[in-house]
Amino acid sequence: MKEQTWKRKEYDTWDEAFRALAPVIRQQSVRVASYAQVLFVQACASSYGTQTADGAERMNGKYAELAYKCGIYHQLGKALVPAEYQVWQGDFTEEEQALYRKYTSDGRLLVARLQEKTLRQRTRRRGTDAAEENPTENIPWLMIRETCGQHMEKWDGTGYPDGRKGMEISPIAQVVGLAKELDRLTSETKSEDPFAEAYEKLLAESGKAFSPELIDVLRSARAKCRAVYRKYLPYTLTIPKTIPLVEKRKDRPMGLDYSAVMNYENGNIVSYEAIPWFGGIAEDPNEKEEIADVEEQLLRLDLVADMSFYFLYEAADALLRIENCKLDIEAIVLKMIPSFYAQGTQLQRFQKLWKDQPIDKSKLVLTIPQKTYLALGKENKETVKRYLKNGISIMLDAWEPETLSAETVLEVGFTHIRVSAATHLKHETADAIAVLEEKGIVLYSEPSEGEDAARWLGACNVYRKSAMSHPIDEDEMIKESLLRERNE
DSSP: OOOHHHHHHOSSSHHHHHHSHHHHHHHHHHHHHHHHHHHHHHHHHHHTTTTTHHHHSOOOOOHHHHHHHHHHHHHHGGGGGGGGGGGGTTTTOHHHHHHHHHHHHHHHHHHHHHHHHHHHHHTOOOOOSSSSSSOOOOOHHHHHHHHHHTOOOOOOOOOOOOOOOOSSHHHHHHHHHHHHHHHHHHHHHSSSSHHHHHHHHHHHBBTTTTTTTHHHHEEEEEEHHHHHHHHHHHHOOOOOOOOOOSSTTOOOEEEEEEEEEEETTTTEEEEEEEEEOOOOOSSOTTTOBBBHHHHHHHHTTHHHHHHHHHHHHHHHHHHHHHHTOOOOOOEEOOOGGGGGOOOGOOHHHHHHHHHOOOOOGEEEEEEEEEEHHSSOHHHHHHHHHHHTTOOOEEEEEEEETTTTTHHHHHHTOOEEEEEGGTTOOHHHHHHHHHHHHTOOOOOEEOOOSSSHHHHHHHHHHOEEEEEOOOOOOOHHHHHHHHHHHHHO
């Protein structure tokens, strides 16, 4: 434990004690107070905590403002320790942990002393502070004392400072304790939507840290608690820092844009197609070219493999962001340079990619046009098979079953298929799709032409449709996905 040079002091007013808290603790207390007020009002409406006479008297909607004050001052005891011990650290020694946890009982005593001073000021009596807590029947003072002393107690008896259990814990302390844990989780969870994850974690604490009845209160107050979270979002958002392997400078001459793939049955976006672009055009620096415009030049300069892995790494970076943010996106489908598959095996470079950027590689899907696959020689077709056997997901693009049978598709081992629009509404295509669906192949479709084709695809259980949306960059894709999920 560090040598102490900080001098413990006494406080004459609430504001003086509150200002002695570290700034981060004051900010947290304001957020906790807002959550606590929302939960308290809902708890009163749900008759939570009214099983005892004391609870029935205190869990009353008229004390909503008091509930806010309980949240504001629940950590007041931390004003009695140095700032470095006001925030819990994982490397605290046992002595430092004990010092930190003592803020609960110290807080209750501090509130009692502030009450005594307030009463003396009102009656203009003088004297020394009480060395111990004097009893009181004043409900507001009692609720603040109980909040300070008991908000870290747990329903199952595993909390502190006294190990209280069940109904031994004051209802207002349980409410503020839940508010504090909600704020802690939303502030510390490494996700770009911490609220949803924090909410689910708290539901799992029913009967453990919190009473089942109080968790039911949280369920009822979910929307209002989320509104509090959004209000303080600039202070609590913890976006995970994803370290990219591709430097995305504004002036770079190539990159990826993303186009949504929709489930046209329910309108949800299920994945994104990553589309390579090339820039650096002297006459028009804002103009972009696609693969078809530059593939011949890349072949001539022997850059196909290197450029393909540049795009693979950039798509892997985007996928890692998606995984870190826990976004509901099933895959990034990378439109590969078609001649990549004629370059010979690149399996060692793939293995290095998975090591460099540890993602779920099944969610990074590479495309190969059917006409490209059919034009490959025997050796290069074996390379494609080898990729697939080593867990690399490959989509056969623009598939036409009359040219390449479903049996051949299964024999090669393709993991994804995108059905060509030219084969829609054909009985033979429907039969071939049924064979692939039975084997678990992930089915996509090119955009359907007309309602009849859309209904036909639905009857074939092909719901993932390449969208005709305007491509967006990676940051826009992430922001769009976050906004969509937060509004659901």
